[in-house]
Structures are given as C-alpha cells and as structure tokens.
Amino acid sequence: MKKIAIIGGGIIGMTLANYIDTTQYEVILFDSQKNQATQASAGIISPWLSKRRNKKWYQLAKDGAAFFEQLVRDFDLPAEVYEQCGTLFLRELDELERLKKLALERKKEAPEIGEVQLLSPEETVDFFPLLKELPSLYISGGARLDGKSYLEHLKRRAIARGVKFVTEEASLRRVGEYWGIESVSENIEVKELVLCAGPALKNLLSSIDYETDVRPQKGQLLSFETTFDTGNWPVAFLDGEADLIPFQKGKILLGATHENEAGWDLKPTQAAFEQLTQGVERFVRESSFIKGNVQYRVGTRAYTSDFAPFFGPIMNEKGLIVACGLGSSGLTVGPYIAYLLAQHLNHPEEVWEVSKYQKEMANYVIKKKDNQ
Numbered sequence: 001m002k003k004i005a006i007i008g009g010g011i012i013g014m015t016l017a018n019y020i021d022t023t024q025y026e027v028i029l030f031d032s033q034k035n036q037a038t039q040a041s042a043g044i045i046s047p048w049l050s051k052r053r054n055k056k057w058y059q060l061a062k063d064g065a066a067f068f069e070q071l072v073r074d075f076d077l078p079a080e081v082y083e084q085c086g087t088l089f090l091r092e093l094d095e096l097e098r099l100k101k102l103a104l105e106r107k108k109e110a111p112e113i114g115e116v117q118l119l120s121p122e123e124t125v126d127f128f129p130l131l132k133e134l135p136s137l138y139i140s141g142g143a144r145l146d147g148k149s150y151l152e153h154l155k156r157r158a159i160a161r162g163v164k165f166v167t168e169e170a171s172l173r174r175v176g177e178y179w180g181i182e183s184v185s186e187n188i189e190v191k192e193l194v195l196c197a198g199p200a201l202k203n204l205l206s207s208i209d210y211e212t213d214v215r216p217q218k219g220q221l222l223s224f225e226t227t228f229d230t231g232n233w234p235v236a237f238l239d240g241e242a243d244l245i246p247f248q249k250g251k252i253l254l255g256a257t258h259e260n261e262a263g264w265d266l267k268p269t270q271a272a273f274e275q276l277t278q279g280v281e282r283f284v285r286e287s288s289f290i291k292g293n294v295q296y297r298v299g300t301r302a303y304t305s306d307f308a309p310f311f312g313p314i315m316n317e318k319g320l321i322v323a324c325g326l327g328s329s330g331l332t333v334g335p336y337i338a339y340l341l342a343q344h345l346n347h348p349e350e351v352w353e354v355s356k357y358q359k360e361m362a363n364y365v366i367k368k369k370d371n372q
C-alpha cells in the first residue's frame with residue numbers, strides 16, 4: 001500500500017480524499033483550518049456568462065460546472081449542501097439581451113446551462129420576491145453549494161473510507177527524492193504528496209526552494225437569518241460586487257468583497273458591511289433583513305497573476321502534485337480539479353494531459369529559486 005499525504009482540507013483536498021483509491025493508497029490529510037476559503041465562500045456555481053476572456057479558464061469552469069451532476073451522484077449530496085436553484089442576472093435591458101444571446105450561444109457547448117429566459121419585472125419578483133420590479137435573465141442550470149456543509153459531508157465519508165485526518169499545521173522538507181511532513185503530533189515520510197493549501201502553498205513550496213506566483217485575497221460576506229421562505233429562490237447576480245445567495249430555511253448570503261491589499265487579515269470590517277449592503281439596496285424592495293442579526297464570513301482566496309488555477313505534478317520532482325490559484329471560482333472548479341488529480345493518482349500509467357485547461361506550470365507560476 002502506498003502512503004499519500006494531502007496538505008490542505010478545503011474543497012480540493014477533501015474531494016481528493018474521497019476520490020483517491022483507498023485500496024491502493026493509505027491517505028493522511030493535514031489541515032490547519034486557518035483562513036480557509038471554502039468554509040467562507042458564497043457558493044455560486046454559474047460560470048457561463050462571466051466577463052472573463054481567458055479561454056482555458058472558461059473551459060475549466062464550464063467542465064467544472066458540468067461535473068456537478070456526477071459529484072452529486074458520487075457523494076449523495078443533499079439539497080442542504082447543493083441545489084440547482086437557477087441564477088438571475090439583474091442588468092439594464094440591452095445588457096440582458098446581450099447576455100441572453102451569449103447564453104444561447106454557449107449552451108451549444110454547455111447544455112447544462114438549461115433554460116434561458118428573459119423575465120419581465122413582474123416575473124423577476126415571482127422568482128425572487130425580495131427584488132424590486134426589474135427585468136432580469138434567468139438561467140435554470142445555475143446552482144449553489146454550501147462550502148461548509150460540503151466539507152462536513154465529505155469528511156464523514158472520507159473517515160468511513162479510512163482516511164486519517166490531522167487537524168494541525170504541517171511543514172515540509174525534502175528527504176532524498178521524497179517528502180518529510182511534520183506537524184505537532186506527526187512526523188512522516190511519503191513518496192506521494194499533494195499540496196492544496198490555498199495561498200499558503202507559497203510558503204510550503206518556498207521551504208523546498210520554489211518560488212510561486214500566488215497571493216492572498218481577503219473576501220468577506222454577510223449571512224442573514226430571515227423568516228422568508230427562501231427554499232426555491234435562485235441566486236441573484238446584482239450589478240456590482242454584492243450578490244444575493246439564498247439557502248434553505250431563510251438564510252441569505254450577501255457578498256462578497258475582493259480585497260487585494262488585506263493579506264491574511266481575517267477581521268470583519270464595517271467598510272465591507274457598508275459596501276455590500278449599499279450595493280444591494282437599489283435592487284431590493286424589502287431591505288429590513290439587512291438590519292437584522294448578521295454574521296460575517298471571512299476567508300482568503302488564492303490568486304495568480306493571470307487569475308487562473310494551476311494543478312498537476314511538478315516536473316522534475318517525484319510524487320509531488322500541487323493545486324492552487326482557484327480565485328473566485330474555486331467552488332465551481334475545485335471538485336473537478338480534485339477528480340482529475342485522483343484519476344491521475346489512481347491510474348499513474350495514463351498520460352497527464354490537461355493543456356486545454358491551463359498554461360504549462362513550469363516557468364509560469366512555479367519556478368525553482370535562482371540559487372538552485
């Protein structure tokens with residue numbers, strides 16, 4: 001039996017721990033539970049109308065969204081964790097017409113977009129009773145994933161498969177051609193290692209003499225418990241940074257901020273509250289919920305200079321795999337990336353070929369330090 005360590009128990013690490021073949025591998029997962037993005041996230045799965053022009057990113061996000069059908073089946077995800085509730089886009093009418101055209105065009109390659117419908121102001125309110133009478137575009141394939149519940153659900157399954165969890169910070173060192181991992185209670189050597197530690201990947205790789213083009217970005221969102229019957233409301237993409245993400249039992253998330261200068265800081269701020277609540281006010285007819293009991297969620301996203309994820313084996317190293325840089329769309333692409341990595345580990349004889357999803361990692365995001 002080969003021993004494999006995973007450092008990082010966010011959406012990538014936890015999904016991977018459930019797809020790795022445990023008849024081939026003994027799996028140990030280290031997670032420090034610091035600054036985690038997955039637990040803090042908003043949970044929107046709806047990449048098709050993004051303004052981003054990066055074609056490789058779009059291919060990955062499109063395939064990542066399509067992968068959810070299999071993910072739900074493989075892990076029996078209940079509606080509290082994942083629900084295809086649809087998405088609404090609120091924009092000026094001419095912009096909605098443009099988005100509708102784009103959605104119908106993209107649907108040819110991404111049938112999971114589902115139904116595409118321009119809604120009248122009255123219909124918008126029927127779909128999402130909190131909103132003002134404004135025109136909108138509805139896409140039935142959009143979904144929401146509760147990151148925290150997803151991790152809890154998958155952790156239970158991973159434990160049942162024999163995965164060992166160590167809730168401690170791990171450090172890394174080379175042991176000959178292989179890897180030594182140390183935490184407060186563990187000191188192990190492995191031939192196979194996966195690093196999916198969010199922006200902390202930079203420090204881990206630095207300890208084995210790599211420079212990595214990854215930086216932290218703070219994200220804050222607000223969570224309101226309301227008495228509305230939110231059960232089947234869609235996610236609403238408002239114009240600007242504030243989106244409304246209704247979950248079951250009256251919970252509504254409002255977010256999220258993208259703060260590039262805040263580093264690893266996790267403090268909730270009044271400025272974020274104001275930015276998000278002001279952003280939503282012109283779209284909602286009933287804003288009393290904003291004055292109710294609010295909880296903040298704060299997490300740290302990992303960004304690269306070209307805002308695109310990178311994942312796979314590091315060239316010229318034995319048994320070292322990384323996955324990082326998921327940015328704002330990590331819930332959308334994370335499970336699929338983990339699945340691809342698990343296929344690679346479970347079938348090492350097959351060629352690793354994912355160039356349609358990313359640029360070559362070497363000399364782009366990960367470089368050997370000059371002194372090597």
Ligand SMILES: Cc1cc2nc3c(=O)[nH]c(=O)nc-3n(C[C@H](O)[C@H](O)[C@H](O)COP(=O)(O)OP(=O)(O)OC[C@H]3O[C@@H](n4cnc5c(N)ncnc54)[C@H](O)[C@@H]3O)c2cc1C
Pocket residue numbers: 007008009010011012013030031032033034035036037038039040041042043044045147168169170171196197198199200201204218219220221255256257297298299300301302323324325326327328329330331332333334
């Ligand atoms: C506010 C907010 C809203 C978001 N909304 C959305 C959204 O609507 N849709 C979407 O698709 N994406 C969204 N995202 C992005 C998404 O959440 C992330 O891209 C994704 O969760 C990243 O997953 P990950 O597994 O790479 O990293 P993380 O979830 O950050 O997990 C990394 C883990 O590694 C651990 N770790 C780090 N270093 C060590 C170490 N040395 N030893 C042990 N453990 C270590 C950390 O403690 C952490 O638990 C949002 C993010 C934020 C912050």
